[in-house]
Amino acid sequence: MKPSIQNPPGDVLCAGAVDIGGTKIACGVVTATGEVLAEAAFPTAPERGVERQLKTVVEYLEELQTRLGVQLSGIGVGCTGPVDSRGVVGQVPFLPGWEGFALTEYLTARLGAPVFLENDADAALLAEARFGAGRSCPSFILVTLGTGIGGGILRDGLLYRGVGGVHPEIGHMIIHADGRVCSCGGRGCWETYCGGQGLADWVQEAYPQPAPLGAAQIFARARQGRRPYVDVVRRFCAAMGAALANLITLFAPQRIALTGGLLQSRDVFWSAVQQETQARCHLVPAHTTELVLGQLGVSAGLVGAASVFFMQQERSL
Numbered sequence: 001m002k003p004s005i006q007n008p009p010g011d012v013l014c015a016g017a018v019d020i021g022g023t024k025i026a027c028g029v030v031t032a033t034g035e036v037l038a039e040a041a042f043p044t045a046p047e048r049g050v051e052r053q054l055k056t057v058v059e060y061l062e063e064l065q066t067r068l069g070v071q072l073s074g075i076g077v078g079c080t081g082p083v084d085s086r087g088v089v090g091q092v093p094f095l096p097g098w099e100g101f102a103l104t105e106y107l108t109a110r111l112g113a114p115v116f117l118e119n120d121a122d123a124a125l126l127a128e129a130r131f132g133a134g135r136s137c138p139s140f141i142l143v144t145l146g147t148g149i150g151g152g153i154l155r156d157g158l159l160y161r162g163v164g165g166v167h168p169e170i171g172h173m174i175i176h177a178d179g180r181v182c183s184c185g186g187r188g189c190w191e192t193y194c195g196g197q198g199l200a201d202w203v204q205e206a207y208p209q210p211a212p213l214g215a216a217q218i219f220a221r222a223r224q225g226r227r228p229y230v231d232v233v234r235r236f237c238a239a240m241g242a243a244l245a246n247l248i249t250l251f252a253p254q255r256i257a258l259t260g261g262l263l264q265s266r267d268v269f270w271s272a273v274q275q276e277t278q279a280r281c282h283l284v285p286a287h288t289t290e291l292v293l294g295q296l297g298v299s300a301g302l303v304g305a306a307s308v309f310f311m312q313q314e315r316s317l
């Protein structure tokens, strides 16, 4: 991808940002005010080997830094899948050969600046918390509604982690005890009904088509009032309501924001999802929690990665 560059504003603190996803690796320079000054991306190709891919990251960041004439204070990395606090990549199905690689150590040695790594959903949470829908909100949950469902939890202003630093897998909360089989090995996970892939698979099983429909096509047919897709979306909204009511009942957060590709079709489901959520909240009333949309859109990945560094930098002050 051709790099896009903006003029750097004066002496603003800048971080390098690396967003590692299943289809592309994006690199950028982001200011402490959340502005993406420059970005470039290249395809994720794990068969080329982790070191060759990260060498390209180093080259891109050095090039962007030179073009902008800025010095990076540090680098934040958001990577899909499990990561650990030592900056090591966990087992990610579409990053074969990356497992166990000391990513932050490698990049720190080559870029001469501190590097921090987080799960990409946690990085997106930090971005929305700092610059978007979660501002001034110490108790905040972000749900990413894309091919799968992910998210992160902010409690008392800090990223929530389980024992041993485990990242909570929001998309795999079980909403039907004997439900559909999920890619995680479980059954009835939220993602198998409301993730883009899960929704498409669910519809294909129930209403087989010669060419399986994607989530956007399913929503488009429901928008036209076509059956059985209106009913599919009704069940989608009920499943969304169940999962969101679970989050409200368990955590009673001040705000939950939803983001991700499926929200492009939100005109078909957003108000019904809000109603379904309200109807399922009882002991912790629905009005406890504001249900809102994320604000950062496509820039969330890079701003999130940079936020990983900014968070660590503030902690060390």
Ligand SMILES: [Zn+2]
Residues within 6 Å of the ligand: 171, 172, 182, 183, 184, 185, 186, 187, 189, 191
């Ligand atoms: Zn699952």
